[in-house]
Amino acid sequence: MPNALPAPPARSFHHAWDRRAGPRSTGSPTRVVVPRCTTDADLGPTTVVGMKLPLSLTVAGPAARAQFPALAAAAGLVVLRVGLVLLRPWPLALAVDHAFDDGSASGPDPLLVLGLAAAAGVLLSGAIGLLDMGSLRAAEGAAERIGAALRATMFQRTMTRSLRWHDRMRSGELVSRLTTDVGRVLDGVVALATSFLPDAVMLVGVLALLFAFDPELALIGLAVVPVLAAFAVRQRRLIKSAQQDARAESGRLAGTTTDLLRNVRAVQAFGRTDRASAVFGTRNRAVLDVELRAIDVDARWTPVADIVLAVGSALVLVVGGRHVLSGALTTGQLLVVLAYLRDLYSPVRGLTRLSAVLAKAGASATRVRDVLDNDEAVVDRPNARPAPRLIHEVHFERVGFSYEAAHPVLEDFDLRIAAGETVCLLGPSGIGKSTALHLLLRLYDVDAGRILIDGVDVRDCDQRSLRERFAFVPQDPWLLDATVAENIAFGNQDATRAGVVAAGRAALVDEFAGRLPQGYDTPLGEGGVRLSGGQRRRVAIARAAVSTAPMVLLDEPTASLDPESAAGVIEAIRSTTTNRTVLLVTHDRALASIADRVVTLSSSRPPARGQLQNAGRR
Numbered sequence: 001m002p003n004a005l006p007a008p009p010a011r012s013f014h015h016a017w018d019r020r021a022g023p024r025s026t027g028s029p030t031r032v033v034v035p036r037c038t039t040d041a042d043l044g045p046t047t048v049v050g051m052k053l054p055l056s057l058t059v060a061g062p063a064a065r066a067q068f069p070a071l072a073a074a075a076g077l078v079v080l081r082v083g084l085v086l087l088r089p090w091p092l093a094l095a096v097d098h099a100f101d102d103g104s105a106s107g108p109d110p111l112l113v114l115g116l117a118a119a120a121g122v123l124l125s126g127a128i129g130l131l132d133m134g135s136l137r138a139a140e141g142a143a144e145r146i147g148a149a150l151r152a153t154m155f156q157r158t159m160t161r162s163l164r165w166h167d168r169m170r171s172g173e174l175v176s177r178l179t180t181d182v183g184r185v186l187d188g189v190v191a192l193a194t195s196f197l198p199d200a201v202m203l204v205g206v207l208a209l210l211f212a213f214d215p216e217l218a219l220i221g222l223a224v225v226p227v228l229a230a231f232a233v234r235q236r237r238l239i240k241s242a243q244q245d246a247r248a249e250s251g252r253l254a255g256t257t258t259d260l261l262r263n264v265r266a267v268q269a270f271g272r273t274d275r276a277s278a279v280f281g282t283r284n285r286a287v288l289d290v291e292l293r294a295i296d297v298d299a300r301w302t303p304v305a306d307i308v309l310a311v312g313s314a315l316v317l318v319v320g321g322r323h324v325l326s327g328a329l330t331t332g333q334l335l336v337v338l339a340y341l342r343d344l345y346s347p348v349r350g351l352t353r354l355s356a357v358l359a360k361a362g363a364s365a366t367r368v369r370d371v372l373d374n375d376e377a378v379v380d381r382p383n384a385r386p387a388p389r390l391i392h393e394v395h396f397e398r399v400g401f402s403y404e405a406a407h408p409v410l411e412d413f414d415l416r417i418a419a420g421e422t423v424c425l426l427g428p429s430g431i432g433k434s435t436a437l438h439l440l441l442r443l444y445d446v447d448a449g450r451i452l453i454d455g456v457d458v459r460d461c462d463q464r465s466l467r468e469r470f471a472f473v474p475q476d477p478w479l480l481d482a483t484v485a486e487n488i489a490f491g492n493q494d495a496t497r498a499g500v501v502a503a504g505r506a507a508l509v510d511e512f513a514g515r516l517p518q519g520y521d522t523p524l525g526e527g528g529v530r531l532s533g534g535q536r537r538r539v540a541i542a543r544a545a546v547s548t549a550p551m552v553l554l555d556e557p558t559a560s561l562d563p564e565s566a567a568g569v570i571e572a573i574r575s576t577t578t579n580r581t582v583l584l585v586t587h588d589r590a591l592a593s594i595a596d597r598v599v600t601l602s603s604s605r606p607p608a609r610g611q612l613q614n615a616g617r618r
């Protein structure tokens with residue numbers, strides 16, 4: 001891929017985590033997430049010589065273009081197969097006409113004819129089978145590669161989308177789009193490669209042969225095609241709409257399931273397993289209902305198609321039989337016509353099936369497109385510069401922000417933090433303390449005012465360098481399904497093993513890591529489930545310790561800890577924040593006492609101005 005980013009450098013700790021993180025949450029066992037970096041420029045509208053391609057191919061974008069040779073090879077093999085399929089009725093026709101019908105003594109030995117016809121039949125079938133195998137391999141292989149690239153691009157997009165977007169999008173819904181919807185798009189790509197061209201060639205080929213043989217029979221056979229095509233067009237619309245409903249409902253089920261699984265502890269602790277099952281059951285039934293409706297729409301036309309086809313064949317049999325009786329046609333030729341008729345209907349049916357597959361792929365492609373096209377992101381400005389090293393100060397200058405327009409969280413918020421200072425934000429729950437940290441990290445952009453680092457607006461800094469200026473210890477420690485060491489190393493991608501262990505020692509991780517079965521190499525489970533709350537916080541603080549960022553942001557690091565654990569965490573903070581600028585959010589007076597200055601936010605707006613209280617220096 002021309003715009004592919006270089007893969008991240010393989011570092012021991014991150015590498016192990018990356019490997020585990022890949023396929024964990026994929027739904028389909030056959031479609032595995034292959035993390036590969038692609039850029040935004042990789043995707044764009046796909047047109048070929050001005051012709052608009054189906055959405056399933058368009059959405060697959062440049063990945064589909066890269067696999068075009070393989071897809072073309074698959075299509076070529078299937079066209080070749082069509083040629084052999086057209087030859088297939090002939091051995092039987094020759095056998096019937098020359099081994100059984102031809103009474104002349106001068107004709108070839110009937111047994112020899114039968115033997116040759118049988119051998120030709122076997123050879124043709126064998127060759128058709130081989131071509132099937134080759135085309136399937138080429139098309140499916142190309143589709144899997146397209147799928148891997150598409151998933152990687154989608155994943156990268158979701159990673160860079162603004163948190164406002166993530167706040168609205170449920171993670172289960174995203175997983176469903178990344179797995180099931182991508183799978184359906186791929187089905188569309190495979191069907192296009194292996195069905196459209198060969199079916200069209202077959203249709204034209206069979207029609208030409210039929211007309212050459214017996215124009216009257218050809219016209220009778222052809223009469224059913226417009227009837228079937230009309231049904232197919234109508235079906236396509238109905239299927240697409242039914243599939244859109246089904247995919248939306250499946251996404252909701254995935255969202256609910258992820259939510260319930262993530263909160264299984266709360267569900268059990270509150271004795272709400274029945275309630276959880278009921279919530280799941282409601283969504284599950286909704287999925288069943290829409291899927292059954294979609295199947296019904298899909299299946300409804302099958303008998304109609306069969307009956308129309310059977311009527312066509314019956315008419316040809318009657319009229320063709322009369323032609324045989326009148327001597328205009330041999331029995332073998334009638335058999336060939338009937339076989340061709342079957343072969344004529346097969347591409348017609350194939351094309352209508354393709355239309356159904358494309359309808360499904362189109363419904364899924366819309367959902368994939370929705371993720372890819374969404375440009376709701378915190379973006380770097382065109383002339384974004386590296387963030388300053390923080391030598392002087394951080395300044396929240398009359399900052400205003402709201403998550404929802406009608407409910408401002410911060411208004412006219414003003415705060416200066418000198419380099420090397422430790423400032424503590426106090427204030428009632430929900431006043432916006434954590435929000436202030438998120439704005440400094442530019443997880444969200446301010447609505448009004450500015451945040452300056454050494455006089456430079458954070459919106460003028462490139463995000464990567466900006467975030468390198470901060471070591472963040474969030475309220476929920478955000479541990480990964482990785483080992484203790486890998487989790488600590490997440491704070492600094494250049495961390496060495498010795499650096500990780502030193503950070504662990506400073507953050508008092510040593511105290512419990514020594515008792516874990518594999519020490520620092522013990523996997524912590526999803527979200528760090530194997531650790532206590534205090535232990536999780538210490539790992540998060542060790543992450544800050546291993547980082548070389550000049551400023552540490554701590555969000556309620558002692559919340560819900562017993563006094564002893566809290567004292568341990570405070571000690572860890574003291575030893576890991578020496579000589580760094582610290583912005584600390586807490587309700588804990590003991591922790592607040594380590595700050596140089598305490599700023600109290602109150603609910604009267606503007607919140608922070610002029611409410612500075614001095615606290616003892618550390």
Ligand SMILES: Nc1ncnc2c1ncn2[C@@H]1O[C@H](COP(=O)(O)OP(=O)(O)OP(=O)(O)O)[C@@H](O)[C@H]1O
Binds near residue numbers: 434435
């Ligand atoms: N992602 C979000 N979407 C919508 N509203 C949000 C979001 N995050 C926070 N809020 C709202 O913004 C307000 C400020 O939240 P914030 O987490 O900054 O408060 P806080 O002062 O840190 O509270 P606490 O001390 O309880 O952690 C709250 O009213 C909260 O409901």
